[in-house]
Ligand SMILES: Nc1ncnc2c1ncn2[C@@H]1O[C@H](COP(=O)(O)OP(=O)(O)O)[C@@H](O)[C@H]1O
């Protein structure tokens with residue numbers, strides 16, 4: 001066999017291998033989604049969404065978990081967005097001189113993004129539950145998840161700022177603008193869609209987190225709605241985890257239905273991110 | 287002995303990027319309401335020199351400057367000098383047109399808004415006036431809400447000139463403003479520059495010698511960080527004193 005024919009063969013082999021890998025991945029994904037939809041879709045109803053958990057599976061619902069998840073997401077966004085964007089702006093726009101300290105901070109942030117989420121749960125337990133005595137409240141949960149997604153927001157903010165051409169900043173400075181005016185009026189608006197995309201993707205990661213919330217002691221059975229940020233809470237993944245571990249068939253169905261709700265929420269968040277990215281790419285061309 | 291005609295008195299400046307010595311002992315006097323052109327092969331330090339005049343090099347962290355630049359009686363690099371103030375008074379137009387990704391109107395209004403001008407009627411008036419001075423008004427007056435980036439390259443560059451004019455500077459620095467433009471757009475900008483010297487002091491970097499000869503009153507020839515010769519444009523282009531200048535303007539190198 002000559003060299004050319006051999007190269008072609010190798011080429012074709014890798015093409016097939018890649019295709020096979022893709023198909024295997026998709027098949028697993030579809031099986032999973034189909035299986036869950038098959039088990040749970042029939043269970044979803046208005047009363048399922050608006051009932052509290054119960055010992056009897058057919059009367060149980062996800063109201064407290066759904067409301068808890070929405071609270072936690074909202075609070076986490078409120079805390080994480082300004083801090084993450086602020087830190088990203090500081091690192092990208094204000095510390096142009098790369099010295100040892102900024103390098104160290106950068107390496108740390110990159111590593112923090114890869115730390116297992118349960119470690120953040122332990123951190124939250126130590127700081128918010130114990131040291132600050134915030135108990136197992138919404139505030140504790142949101143602050144813990146804030147720590148978890150901060151590195152992701154900081155990194156995506158910096159990427160979005162890096163993508164803004166330096167010529168925009170020069171144009172602003174040359175008119176006598178300060179660094180803050182340049183950042184706030186020119187650079188941030190251009191980077192905003194990218195920053196929002198990163199933030200939303202980070203939130204959609206946080207929405208599925210269970211381990212850190214269980215670590216800080218979030219409850220699995222809550223039959224009331226939180227009235228303030230100091231109240232205890234539960235979230236969808238914890239509710240699902242709880243139901244899955246029950247022996248009754250009815251709870252398995254409930255779990256599948258709750259998973260569908262969680263998937264839909266995640267899908268909505270991701271669609272918003274994709275929409276923003278799309279608009280961003282269409283609108284601005286240099 | 288402050289001569290009222292002199293706006294920049296540059297005395298023995300040296301500049302470095304890190305270890306790289308890019309401006310070598312340069313002295314020059316730049317006159318008010320004249321066009322001063324800086325020519326020379328690329329990489330000889332023209333842009334660096336130009337950006338010293340409005341402290342745009344402050345943003346390059348390994349940049350270092352020695353020597354003194356007086357703007358009128360003010361030392362541009364003394365600690366009491368506010369670089370914001372300097373850039374406000376000494377505007378700049380860049381090599382590649384760089385409008386903000388905003389409407390034409392907001393491109394121009396921005397420079398005024400950051401100094402607290404909010405009055406809509408006043409903004410409208412300055413926007414129109416600046417666009418007229420930049421010879422762009424007739425082309426865009428019906429479409430001020432259009433994104434500046436949607437204009438052609440030549441229009442974008444005139445928008446950048448209008449933006450610079452709007453904040454009422456005394457000096458406008460141009461760094462090869464036509465190098466990204468076609469000949470027709472270039473001719474428009476050149477006409478504009480000759481208009482501008484009635485009101486502003488203009489310093490323009492160009493690698494196009496015909497352009498320097500056409501638009502400027504004085505010309506400085508740079509090479510490898512040295513200011514080889516600085517004189518009346520007419521003199522530089524007819525009877526240069528230095529052999530290197532002569533070789534360059536007759537196209538023997540560069
Ligand atoms: N930011 C920078 N960092 C390091 N070297 C630079 C920087 N900018 C320019 N230089 C170098 O300084 C020299 C002069 O550059 P420049 O002033 O841009 O020349 P010109 O405008 O005449 O082409 C060149 O050798 C260039 O490579």
Ligand SMILES: [Mg+2]
Pocket residue numbers: 332333334461462
């Ligand atoms: Mg240059």
